[in-house]
Amino acid sequence: MSDWIDIAALDAVPARGARLVKTAHGCVAIFRNAMDEVFALDNACPHKNGPLAEGIVHGNAVTCPLHNWVISLETGMVQGPDEGQVTTYPARVEDGRIKLDVAFLKQRAVA
Amino acid sequence: MTQKLIIIGAGMATGRALEQLLKAGGDYDVTLFNAEPRGNYDRIMLSPVLSGDKTYEEIVIHTADWYEENGVTCRFGEKITSIDRAAKTVTADNGDVLSYDKLLFGTGSNPFIIPLPGHDLEGVIAYRDLEDTERMMGLGPDNKCVVIGGGLLGLEAAAGMAARGVDVTVIHIMGHLMERQLDEAAGYLLRKALVDKGITVKCSANSKEILGENGKVKALLLDDGTELPCDLLVMAVGIRPNVQLAQDAGLAVGKGIHVDDQMRTSDDDVLAVGECVEHDGAIFGLVAPLYDQAKVVAKTLMGEDAQFVQKELSTKLKVTGCDLFSAGDFAEGEDREDIVFRDPARGVYRRLVLQGNHVIGAVMYGDTADSNWFFGLIRDKTDIADMRDTLIFGPAYQGGAPSDPLSAVAALPRDAEICGCNGICKGEIEDAIAAGADDLAAIKATTKASASCGTCTGLVEQVLAVTLGDDFVIPAAASVCGCTDMTHEDVRRMIKSQKLTSMQAVFQECGWKTSCGCHVCRPALNFYLLADWPLEYQDDPQSRFINERKHANIQKDGTFSVVPRMWGGITTPSELRAIADAADKYMVPTVKVTGGQRIDLLGVKGEDLPAIWKDLNDAGMVSGYAYSKGLRTVKTCVGTDHCRFGTQDSTGLGIKLEKTLHGAWTPHKLKLGVSGCPRNCAESTCKDIGVICVDSGYQISIGGAAGMDVKETELLLQVPTEEDAIFVIKAVTQLYRENAKYLDRIYKWMAKVGLDWITEQIEDLENRADLVDRFEISQTVYRHDPWAEHVKKADTYQPLANLALEAAE
Ligand SMILES: Cc1cc2nc3c(=O)[nH]c(=O)nc-3n(C[C@H](O)[C@H](O)[C@H](O)COP(=O)(O)OP(=O)(O)OC[C@H]3O[C@@H](n4cnc5c(N)ncnc54)[C@H](O)[C@@H]3O)c2cc1C
Ligand code: HEM
Numbered sequence: 001m002s003d004w005i006d007i008a009a010l011d012a013v014p015a016r017g018a019r020l021v022k023t024a025h026g027c028v029a030i031f032r033n034a035m036d037e038v039f040a041l042d043n044a045c046p047h048k049n050g051p052l053a054e055g056i057v058h059g060n061a062v063t064c065p066l067h068n069w070v071i072s073l074e075t076g077m078v079q080g081p082d083e084g085q086v087t088t089y090p091a092r093v094e095d096g097r098i099k100l101d102v103a104f105l106k107q108r109a110v111a
Numbered sequence: 112m113t114q115k116l117i118i119i120g121a122g123m124a125t126g127r128a129l130e131q132l133l134k135a136g137g138d139y140d141v142t143l144f145n146a147e148p149r150g151n152y153d154r155i156m157l158s159p160v161l162s163g164d165k166t167y168e169e170i171v172i173h174t175a176d177w178y179e180e181n182g183v184t185c186r187f188g189e190k191i192t193s194i195d196r197a198a199k200t201v202t203a204d205n206g207d208v209l210s211y212d213k214l215l216f217g218t219g220s221n222p223f224i225i226p227l228p229g230h231d232l233e234g235v236i237a238y239r240d241l242e243d244t245e246r247m248m249g250l251g252p253d254n255k256c257v258v259i260g261g262g263l264l265g266l267e268a269a270a271g272m273a274a275r276g277v278d279v280t281v282i283h284i285m286g287h288l289m290e291r292q293l294d295e296a297a298g299y300l301l302r303k304a305l306v307d308k309g310i311t312v313k314c315s316a317n318s319k320e321i322l323g324e325n326g327k328v329k330a331l332l333l334d335d336g337t338e339l340p341c342d343l344l345v346m347a348v349g350i351r352p353n354v355q356l357a358q359d360a361g362l363a364v365g366k367g368i369h370v371d372d373q374m375r376t377s378d379d380d381v382l383a384v385g386e387c388v389e390h391d392g393a394i395f396g397l398v399a400p401l402y403d404q405a406k407v408v409a410k411t412l413m414g415e416d417a418q419f420v421q422k423e424l425s426t427k428l429k430v431t432g433c434d435l436f437s438a439g440d441f442a443e444g445e446d447r448e449d450i451v452f453r454d455p456a457r458g459v460y461r462r463l464v465l466q467g468n469h470v471i472g473a474v475m476y477g478d479t480a481d482s483n484w485f486f487g488l489i490r491d492k493t494d495i496a497d498m499r500d501t502l503i504f505g506p507a508y509q510g511g512a513p514s515d516p517l518s519a520v521a522a523l524p525r526d527a528e529i530c531g532c533n534g535i536c537k538g539e540i541e542d543a544i545a546a547g548a549d550d551l552a553a554i555k556a557t558t559k560a561s562a563s564c565g566t567c568t569g570l571v572e573q574v575l576a577v578t579l580g581d582d583f584v585i586p587a588a589a590s591v592c593g594c595t596d597m598t599h600e601d602v603r604r605m606i607k608s609q610k611l612t613s614m615q616a617v618f619q620e621c622g623w624k625t626s627c628g629c630h631v632c633r634p635a636l637n638f639y640l641l642a643d644w645p646l647e648y649q650d651d652p653q654s655r656f657i658n659e660r661k662h663a664n665i666q667k668d669g670t671f672s673v674v675p676r677m678w679g680g681i682t683t684p685s686e687l688r689a690i691a692d693a694a695d696k697y698m699v700p701t702v703k704v705t706g707g708q709r710i711d712l713l714g715v716k717g718e719d720l721p722a723i724w725k726d727l728n729d730a731g732m733v734s735g736y737a738y739s740k741g742l743r744t745v746k747t748c749v750g751t752d753h754c755r756f757g758t759q760d761s762t763g764l765g766i767k768l769e770k771t772l773h774g775a776w777t778p779h780k781l782k783l784g785v786s787g788c789p790r791n792c793a794e795s796t797c798k799d800i801g802v803i804c805v806d807s808g809y810q811i812s813i814g815g816a817a818g819m820d821v822k823e824t825e826l827l828l829q830v831p832t833e834e835d836a837i838f839v840i841k842a843v844t845q846l847y848r849e850n851a852k853y854l855d856r857i858y859k860w861m862a863k864v865g866l867d868w869i870t871e872q873i874e875d876l877e878n879r880a881d882l883v884d885r886f887e888i889s890q891t892v893y894r895h896d897p898w899a900e901h902v903k904k905a906d907t908y909q910p911l912a913n914l915a916l917e918a919a920e
């Protein structure tokens with residue numbers, strides 16, 4: 001069962017940008033695309049742990065700031081010739097607020 | 112037995128309900144009240160009345176004869192003021208009390224008036240009824256009008272008045288027009304079409320106060336101090352269901368009057384339809400669902416079973432020449448895909464939003480012929496798996512019509528400037544081709560287009576290809592990235608000649624194949640736009656690489672380094688003390704002297720950045736832009752002040768140069784050096800721009816580098832005074848900003864356009880002065896300290912939320 005917890009106002013994250021959420025097991029990046037959808041992914045690139053939150057967001061993907069790997073915000077899959085996957089977590093916007101599924105915390109706790 | 116039905120409001124919803132009821136042969140004695148002094152008319156056609164395309168008589172739905180033939184008792188111009196549900200009576204404003212068996216609400220909605228100071232001045236109106244329309248129709252070419260609200264209604268009002276020659280300005284609070292129905296790209300096209308109609312459009316504008324004189328509106332004052340004079344001010348910022356009467360009568364009311372699927376309110380004998388109702392959490396502002404409600408309420412009154420079901424809605428704007436359509440949902444939700452199609456030649460933009468194998472949203476501009484087909488796909492939840500690849504082209508193209516990479520150039524008007532150096536327009540090139548010039552060399556020889564700096568070569572070739580068709584094959588050139596077929600040079604020429612001042616404008620006019628670009632094109636476009644349109648374009652931090660976005664270089668372990676400017680390499684004991692204090696306070700592990708004559712604090716924690724910046728700011732220091740594609744450092748030697756060989760004050764010149772150039776963005780990094788004599792202790796001759804002081808003046812040379820490539824600078828000019836030297840350096844910096852490809856340092860750019868061309872541009876005194884003027888205009892925006900600004904939004908450097916403490920049981 002999903003149990004959504006309130007994180008912050010949507011406006012706290014710039015459109016085509018990201019902010020971090022700290023958890024006991026490292027940082028999760030909350031991305032917002034140009035269409036005001038939000039996505040939650042581990043803030044670590046599968047290549048060399050680049051901080052994805054600092055990348056450039058385009059469409060529903062982010063380009064890692066370190067060596068330009070492109071990662072899908074929806075699936076966490078690395079696009080193009082490179083390979084790998086970032087863990088994604090359920091996130092959504094409700095009444096202008098960003099919500100995360102608490103199940104994600106549990107997931108991280110066991111990860 | 113005939114029952115008594117009283118209807119409150121003779122609007123479009125109750126009008127349709129009445130038609131349905133009569134058709135079904137309902138046995139009712141109907142009395143119809145309307146606060147407006149007239150019966151039911153087609154409210155949505157007020158805009159054509161306003162623009163003069165229709166008359167009021169043409170939009171009347173129910174005439175006096177119709178009411179009479181159908182035995183409806185009309186009480187127009189009369190308002191119901193109260194209801195006694197226990198006694199089942201209503202009271203009209205003249206005191207009459209009438210009894211009912213069934214009561215139908217159709218009170219519509221009230222326009223929302225923002226309670227700005229001055230909102231009650233005479234001449235401040237909404238756009239809702241015939242009276243408002245007539246007020247606007249009273250204006251003409253001598254009048255000015257301000258419309259607040261860039262949504263459907265506001266734009267129709269603006270276009271209608273503009274058609275009467277009124278000088279109209281639209282003020283919209285959001286970044287693009289009709290943001291609820293359109294995405295940015297379609298909003299851009301719409302804005303362009305309205306501007307073409309002579310309407311002034313101001314987005315992201317906040318109204319502050321309505322100014323009046325003798326109780327009458329005089330002007331609108333914006334937050335930024337702009338004053339917009341007007342004779343009439345129209346507010347079209349939304350509507351609120353008109354629920355007062357229902358609320359006073361004790362009916363259940365939320366945003367609107369609560370109704371069930373049968374359109375019954377909380378009282379079984381009281382029904383409601385139209386914009387005044389709230390059904391299942393939703394309220395309504397378009398006619399289509401109201402007509403569905405009308406059908407249902409007629410059935411309910413007939414004692415038959417019917418249910419109102421909410422459906423997908425679509426929107427069209429009724430402004431001549433602005434064909435747009437939007438439907439469904441293109442906000443929020445996961446696992447979505449976009450399909451984008453742009454045809455700049457025809458000004459067409461289409462975007463479909465897919466979820467799995469279904470279309471869930473569509474935005475179209477320019478060509479809406481297929482809108483019904485797409486709307487059908489959304490409404491019927493059609494599985495589009497089989498036609499996915501060709502879907503965007505519409506029903507007629509199920510074979511697939513590839514977008515034409517040349518369409519952007521084909522769309523250019525004949526007076527579009529292609530070659531900036533020689534001022535050659537597309538038309539002149541076409542004429543030369545018609546006269547027999549059939550390749551680049553011939554065009555160069557006959558028109559001089561692309562014969563100077565050469566950056567427009569790509570465009571000239573495209574004009575050849577468009578004009579000659581298959582007879583001309585364009586030599587392959589690398590496009591900016593996968594989002595476009597155009598080269599950097601082409602895009603840049605388009606930005607200048609077509610006055611493209613926003614990213615959306617570039618995406619559309621250059622036929623971008625993605626909805627919002629990628630990490631390769633966006634930083635380049637951001638630079639081109641801010642360099643070419645410093646006042647019109649606003650820098651977009653989200654299109655910058657992290658180093659520039661945060662003015663700090665991120666390191667492997669997540670820490671940053673901080674480099675304050677030391678103008679010309681000069682510092683003071685108090686600055687050094689402040690740096691030392693900051694290093695102590697924030698436990699900076701490494702303090703290093705850089706090769707650029709300043710001090711780098713390495714290993715600062717991300718959260719501490721705003722605080723350390725503030726401390727350094729307070730001590731009078733500013734960001735060194737140490738990682739920017741912009742001015743880095745001006746390295747100097749000690750010059751005449753201390754050195755026995757010095758010929759001029761090299762340190763002083765370095766400081767002046769750094770102060771005047773600081774903050775300027777350039778295609779790549781820009782490093783300068785000033786040496787006091789040819790011994791060149793500041794290593795000026797391996798900088799992007801180097802100055803060597805000599806007895807007779809200043810030798811300015813450009814195009815040096817000391818990185819993976821090592822280059823010696825080449826002499827540009829020698830000038831007699833310090834003032835001249837600064838002037839020339841500003842001019843050449845601006846020339847570089849205006850012409851070089853993003854990520855080309857001066858030496859690379861110089862290799863393409865040639866030192867001779869650069870020298871020619873700078874030697875021309877008039878041109879030199881123009882370049883400096885443009886540089887200074889840009890610097891009014893960009894010559895500032897980013898630290899001070901980032902300190903103001905220090906909270907954005909903190910995590911959004913800290914869930915580390917939350918139990919994860
Ligand atoms: C300029 C304009 C353009 C529009 N364009 C479109 C469009 O292109 N497409 C679209 O779908 N929709 C459009 N709309 C919206 C559409 O017109 C409305 O959704 C529709 O008219 C609402 O119908 P209604 O019957 O609920 O209310 P209304 O038509 O507003 O009727 C309500 C009536 O009730 C009367 N009333 C209120 N209180 C009382 C009372 N106490 N006693 C007696 N009478 C009372 C009012 O005077 C009013 O005449 C447009 C609206 C405007 C103003
Ligand atoms: C992508 C390539 C490059 C990277 C990642 C890079 C990175 C860095 C870093 C981390 C610093 C700070 C180090 C310090 O302050 O000592 C720095 C400063 C410096 N780099 Fe580079 N550099 C690059 C290319 C170059 C090139 C090509 C040159 C020479 C033309 C160069 C010359 C300098 C100089 C002179 C400084 C001191 C600058 C100052 O004080 O602002 N760098 N660079």
Ligand code: SF4
Pocket residue numbers: 748749750751754755756757758761786787788789790791792793
């Ligand atoms: S460049 Fe010339 S003036 Fe400058 S320090 Fe060296 S010797 Fe002295």
Ligand code: SF4
Pocket residue numbers: none
């Ligand atoms: S020379 Fe290489 S290692 Fe040294 S700062 Fe520059 S990029 Fe880094």
Ligand code: FES
Pocket residue numbers: 045046047048049050051064065066067068069
């Ligand atoms: S760490 Fe992300 S691309 Fe290398």
